[in-house]
Amino acid sequence: MAIWLLPPLLWFVLFMLVPYAITVFYSFGRMDGVLFAPDFSLENYRKVFFDAPYAPIILRSAWIGLLTAIFSSLLAYPVAMAMAFNLPSERARQIVYILVILPWWASYLVKAYAWKAILGPSGLINKGLMSAGLIDEPIRIFLYNDFSVVLTLTYIFTPFAVLSIYAQLERIPGSLIEAARDMGANGFEIFRRIVLPISVPGVLAGAVITFSLGFGDFLAPALLGGSDSLMISSVVISLLGVANDRPLAAAIGVTIIVLAALLISAVNRLEKRTQVRL
């Protein structure tokens, strides 16, 4: 084995495999007072799947993740299209590329707080509506609900979808588009029969990333969510910090890891089936 493979391999084992193994080990155990007691019980998994509120909250988190993935993809697609086909020069493409990744230079917290300020009762939207004379007092529907959570997650994670879709669209040779045009295809036909099918793997990859990030998020619901915006990550945090129920937290973690692995392998299969050789 090449020696240069050793550091990444060590990294992978120490920081990926070992933590996963520890999590699995904990998930079969139980708490004896404040101390962990090793065991081999499926009780924690029974709780995850059959006791309220865990399974419904996992589904709810998946729903928020799905909405994030859908809206991110819808927003990202035109941007990626423009970057791939419509910008007049390489320089313009680079500028848009930088603009897309620019928000990553700011911390997640800053961006979430910024949305809180924008959507709040004395925020930009309410002030704008009031100064336009459309409302007399601030509207409170923008903040502290699922809308504000999904909006914030979509804003923060859309760049991942843009880059993923763009990476796929960039592979389409200009000659293919030209040939289609020469054969009499119009813009819509080119999009529907060439661009869209080729872009599917990029859309799927971006969707998986944004779904996963949205699904596992806990800050946006904590900062911008309403009275029922509870996500599974927050539950895990409270199990660790409030109830000291490490085995149950670990069982939820393992369940999510398995679900994520299943999702990724399904999408991988789909990506392979939709991949077009260029």
Added chain:
Amino acid sequence: MFAGAKLGVQMRNPVRLNILTIALVASASFPVAEAFADGELNLLTWEGYADDAFVKPFTEKTGCAVNPTYVSSNDEMVSKAISAGSATIDLVSPSNDATLVLIDAGAVEALDISKLPHLKDYYPAFQKPAWLTKGDDLYGVPYGFGYIRVALKEGAVPGADSVKALWDPALKGKIAIWDNLESLYLAARYVGVKDVYNMTDEELDASMKALIALKPNIVKFWASDAEFTELYASGGILGGNTTELALSKIWGEGHGDLVDIETKEKRGGWSDSWMVVKGAGENPCTYAWLDWVSSAESQAIASKVTGYAYSNAKAFDLLDDATKALLTKLKTNDPKVLNEVDWWQPVARRSKYLEVFNQAKAASAP
């Protein structure tokens, strides 16, 4: 206290002390005469409980170096104290819902109160509290404390004198509730549960239903004093359950219309205590520290640092008039009120409590 719920050690302190005066008094009347050159003290504590403002005078006088390790939850403190022992930790400062766990586990030792002369200056509620007592022995020195308030904008619910005011339909979408088990206790008190720390399944179920019934009024489960303060100051809420730090801040920002309701029901209260890890009493620095942190002088300085109220009643005398007025308004120095607080206790079924609380949080408003 509960994880993430430590009343956020806030440096934006409403308490204004003449710190120089206190420091001078402290240096002149330092209770420990003996210096323990090269001594060392390892603390496992909350951030703010080993601040230089009161650690430095201690180290200068005693020669004991203080090595604090900060934790974010009682569980971390308890499990480390039990597993590590006095080889690595001398003192811990858990809250009253965890102290008995340590005592029952035999992880901490009974105190020699003859070495703690300042205890006689403590408020009666903290001289021998149930959460630090086993048999005749005292196992901890009470330190910072606070109790949970129900606060509403003046006139929001006329004549409010009960936690039931929060359920008033007039408050629809207008209150914020603490994202903490304390809010489950609040719902339990609403349905008339007497011992909120040892609820039966039926009582837990009734409390969960009460909390779900409250949801139309809840706009947000707040996580920090700053969040509650911002929500009220921006007009987003008319009140909720909150802490004295948030109240002080809100009043300090000119919103004097937020009223601390004196509820008929008891109010939950937290109290941190310094406890000696078994075997650490032999370290000469340990009792020197306990003596220092129980003194009025050090607690007045600590009050400046954290903004909390402290257990030594004489610390109050060292505060300036404005601070005294604030604490009087907050009733943190009223022995009668302190005796009526339903101080937090260990909850044997915390996982079940959390499950019920999360169920209520995840439920849609009716």
